[in-house]
Amino acid sequence: xxxxxxxxxxxxxxxxxxxxxxxxxxxDNLDLDLDHFLHNRNEDDNANPxxxxxxxxxxxSRLTCLRQATEEICSESRDKEWFNIITSALSGLFNMGxxxxxxxxxxxxxxxxxxxxxxxxxxxxxxxxxxxxxxxxDENVPATTASSLNSHNNSNVGTKEEKxxxxxxxxxGDYDVPEAAEEEEEDERKEKFNGDKELKGYSRSEVTxxxxxxxxxxxxxxxxxxxxxxxxxxxxxxxxxxSNKKRKKLEMSPRDGNGTFVPKKRAKLLNQEMxxxxxxxxxxxxxxxxxxxxxxxxLEQVCKETPNDIGQFSKMRSPRKLKKxxxxxxxxxxxxxxxxxxxxxxxxxxxxxxx
Amino acid sequence: xxxxxxxxxxxxxxxxxKKQKKHGKxxxxxxxxxxxxxxxxxxDSFWLKNSSSPDFPVPSDEEEGFKYFFRVxxxxxxxxxxxVREDLISRPPSGLINIEGRFLSVEKQVAIALRRLASxxxxxxVGAAFGxxxxxxxxxxxxxxxxLEERAKHHLKWPDSSRMEEIKSKFExxxxxxxxxxxxxxxxxxxxxxxxxxxxxxxxxxxxYSMFLQGIVDHEMRFLDIVTGWPGGMTVSRxxxxxxxxxxxxxxxxxxxxxxxxxxxxxxxxxxxxGIGYPLLPWLITPDRxxxxxxxxxxxxxxxESARLLAVRSFxxxxxxxxxxxKVMWRPDKRKLPSIILVCCLLQNIMIDSGDQLHPDVAxxxxxxxxxGEQCCKQVDPLGKTMRENLAVCSKQxxxxx
Numbered sequence: 001x002x003x004x005x006x007x008x009x010x011x012x013x014x015x016x017x018x019x020x021x022x023x024x025x026x027x028d029n030l031d032l033d034l035d036h037f038l039h040n041r042n043e044d045d046n047a048n049p050x051x052x053x054x055x056x057x058x059x060x061s062r063l064t065c066l067r068q069a070t071e072e073i074c075s076e077s078r079d080k081e082w083f084n085i086i087t088s089a090l091s092g093l094f095n096m097g098x099x100x101x102x103x104x105x106x107x108x109x110x111x112x113x114x115x116x117x118x119x120x121x122x123x124x125x126x127x128x129x130x131x132x133x134x135x136x137x138d139e140n141v142p143a144t145t146a147s148s149l150n151s152h153n154n155s156n157v158g159t160k161e162e163k164x165x166x167x168x169x170x171x172x173g174d175y176d177v178p179e180a181a182e183e184e185e186e187d188e189r190k191e192k193f194n195g196d197k198e199l200k201g202y203s204r205s206e207v208t209x210x211x212x213x214x215x216x217x218x219x220x221x222x223x224x225x226x227x228x229x230x231x232x233x234x235x236x237x238x239x240x241x242x243s244n245k246k247r248k249k250l251e252m253s254p255r256d257g258n259g260t261f262v263p264k265k266r267a268k269l270l271n272q273e274m275x276x277x278x279x280x281x282x283x284x285x286x287x288x289x290x291x292x293x294x295x296x297x298x299l300e301q302v303c304k305e306t307p308n309d310i311g312q313f314s315k316m317r318s319p320r321k322l323k324k325x326x327x328x329x330x331x332x333x334x335x336x337x338x339x340x341x342x343x344x345x346x347x348x349x350x351x352x353x354x355x
Numbered sequence: 356x357x358x359x360x361x362x363x364x365x366x367x368x369x370x371x372x373k374k375q376k377k378h379g380k381x382x383x384x385x386x387x388x389x390x391x392x393x394x395x396x397x398x399d400s401f402w403l404k405n406s407s408s409p410d411f412p413v414p415s416d417e418e419e420g421f422k423y424f425f426r427v428x429x430x431x432x433x434x435x436x437x438x439v440r441e442d443l444i445s446r447p448p449s450g451l452i453n454i455e456g457r458f459l460s461v462e463k464q465v466a467i468a469l470r471r472l473a474s475x476x477x478x479x480x481v482g483a484a485f486g487x488x489x490x491x492x493x494x495x496x497x498x499x500x501x502x503l504e505e506r507a508k509h510h511l512k513w514p515d516s517s518r519m520e521e522i523k524s525k526f527e528x529x530x531x532x533x534x535x536x537x538x539x540x541x542x543x544x545x546x547x548x549x550x551x552x553x554x555x556x557x558x559x560x561x562x563x564y565s566m567f568l569q570g571i572v573d574h575e576m577r578f579l580d581i582v583t584g585w586p587g588g589m590t591v592s593r594x595x596x597x598x599x600x601x602x603x604x605x606x607x608x609x610x611x612x613x614x615x616x617x618x619x620x621x622x623x624x625x626x627x628x629x630g631i632g633y634p635l636l637p638w639l640i641t642p643d644r645x646x647x648x649x650x651x652x653x654x655x656x657x658x659x660e661s662a663r664l665l666a667v668r669s670f671x672x673x674x675x676x677x678x679x680x681x682k683v684m685w686r687p688d689k690r691k692l693p694s695i696i697l698v699c700c701l702l703q704n705i706m707i708d709s710g711d712q713l714h715p716d717v718a719x720x721x722x723x724x725x726x727x728g729e730q731c732c733k734q735v736d737p738l739g740k741t742m743r744e745n746l747a748v749c750s751k752q753x754x755x756x757x
Binding site for chain 2: 205225
């Protein structure tokens with residue numbers, strides 16, 4: 001409550017700060033009686049702009065002055081003005097609710113947490129920006145979902161969510177109409193120079209090809225399509241993993257961002273939360289741990305900027321996980337949980353890994 | 356009715372066979388077959404059951420009827436059985452069984468698979484014709500496909516130099532095209548896919564979901580090279596560029612045989628002929644579709660077209676013989692579909708190699724890619740253009756001589 005605050009130990013300090021902030025002179029700081037200050041402000045204002053700190057003015061005289069003040073509308077409004085100024089300043093400091101409310105000290109303080117918490121949108125781009133791998137995984141997610149529905153091998157293309165980010169595939173595309181063909185060639189030439197980043201806007205399909213001109217007739221390829229532009233890439237088959245034994249070893253002793261060993265479960269959780277696929281995480285843990293640093297930095301920044309939002313997220317966590325996780329891990333978890341796509345990534349990763 | 360014990364074993368047969376293969380166990384270690392227990396009289400019961408169907412006109416002659424149902428002659432059928440016997444043979448304690456509890460003979464399994472591929476009818480109706488269930492048809496067909504695509508590879512290969520010389524001479528004799536090694540074309544294998552956006556990549560220009568099949572055929576409509584599995588939404592020129600054949604040709608590792616020297620001292624390299632959907636390249640000659648064509652080019656175009664039609668007819672025969680490719684497949688497994696297509700091509704080659712005469716009614720009429728407009732590729736390689744002009748001059752001289 002405001003009264004208790006004003007009387008408390010730190011009262012002097014904050015009041016000093018408040019007064020200096022509001023443009024009061026040093027002399028004002030000597031008057032520590034807030035009630036006195038508030039009620040006499042009007043009276044003193046007329047006579048003496050600087051508040052006298054003497055005790056010569058009795059309570060009675062103050063009351064009479066008040067009564068007189070209530071009779072005079074003008075002076076009343078001025079009084080209210082002062083009340084408002086102080087109240088707004090205090091509410092700014094203590095989050096008391098609406099600053100223009102009459103500072104009724106008995107009323108409850110407005111809750112600091114939002115009644116209807118919303119997800120922090122800012123954290124989502126943060127996770128996406130961190131690692132190109134992570135965004136790639138987003139692309140993979142829908143593919144798997146769809147493939148699981150279809151029982152089609154060439155999953156990897158994308159759910160509706162993914163597609164909405166990638167852009168729609170135009171099936172009506174012109175087929176070797178001269179202009180289209182030229183466009184296609186031109187597009188290819190343009191995009192030859194950009195490494196794998198160019199595949200960002202493409203939909204992705206896994207195809208099984210039989211070509212009798214090749215040594216091995218049957219093989220899998222990845223096809224990326226953006227309207228009329230097609231790109232074909234080799235499908236990486238467990239290239240990152242090596243043997244199963246090696247994989248198991250790596251899983252047993254993953255390292256976190258600082259190079260220290262982390263338990264297998266926690267490492268898995270970290271990878272999942274950061275949206276790093278299991279394909280990468282299982283075979284080569286370096287990229288996943290690299291994901292961690294920038295993510296933590298970014299999240300720290302977010303944490304500083306929006307403490308309330310982080311508070312909201314922390315509410316979403318289960319208590320068990322809270323206990324286990326360090327604060328930074330919790331934040332990562334929170335950030336990724338807000339995104340359904342990211343949440344699905346590990347599954348897709350696993351699936352892709354199997355095929 | 357089949358005892359439950361046996362039917363359980365029957366279901367496990369595929370897995371067991373795979374295990375045997377994996378561990379390199381010789382098939383001879385398994386118990387010998389009791390011929391009495393096997394379903395060897397499958398043809399008699401099948402013929403009896405299906406020869407008098409009011410739905411379709413079955414030839415009265417049994418031999419013709421056999422070809423009607425399975426496309427191949429009895430002799431070729433036996434040859435196919437011999438190819439896949441090792442993989443399909445049912446032995447106790449495992450092995451596929453029919454509804455009466457008897458083991459399915461290799462012949463019956465091959466017949467079921469061929470009937471499924473030839474008719475394109477549902478697994479249920481094919482199963483009903485043979486007295487087996489839908490799952491048996493599915494299992495048998497896939498086992499047959501897996502086996503044949505491994506064991507009949509030698510029926511689809513790029514010819515060696517001596518064979519190629521033979522093909523070239525036939526092309527020149529029939530169409531007047533010197534040093535021509537074959538004709539190329541492509542077709543769409545259409546299918547239905549679930550209405551999810553992952554299917555969009557398979558959507559082609561006609562808004563069908565389809566998979567491409569590209570083939571190069573010789574003068575007998577035998578497939579010399581195929582590529583399949585690429586989405587039907589690609590352009591034909593893109594499909595070509597994705598193929599291993601294109602890479603081999605561009606690297607000089609294919610169509611690199613002897614040059615043919617014409618009367619004027621002009622040298623003609625080996626090449627194939629293709630439609631306007633393909634780019635004009637030194638090794639792939641397309642017709643000239645210019646507005647004002649010289650006589651020689653007009654003459655060349657007609658010769659070119661008749662040679663190219665070999666590929667078109669080959670696809671008509673393929674899709675007519677193996678109707679599964681001509682029907683819209685319902686949500687096929689896209690990993691398996693290329694194998695189905697390959698096996699159909701292999702079967703066509705086996706038939707040609709065996710000298711089977713296809714019934715004229717079997718091949719499709721019209722175009723193999725019905726409903727698809729012809730694509731046009733404007734890519735012209737200067738060397739290809741020179742080649743075409745030289746060939747046009749040559750064709751005009753031949754016309755004058757004739």
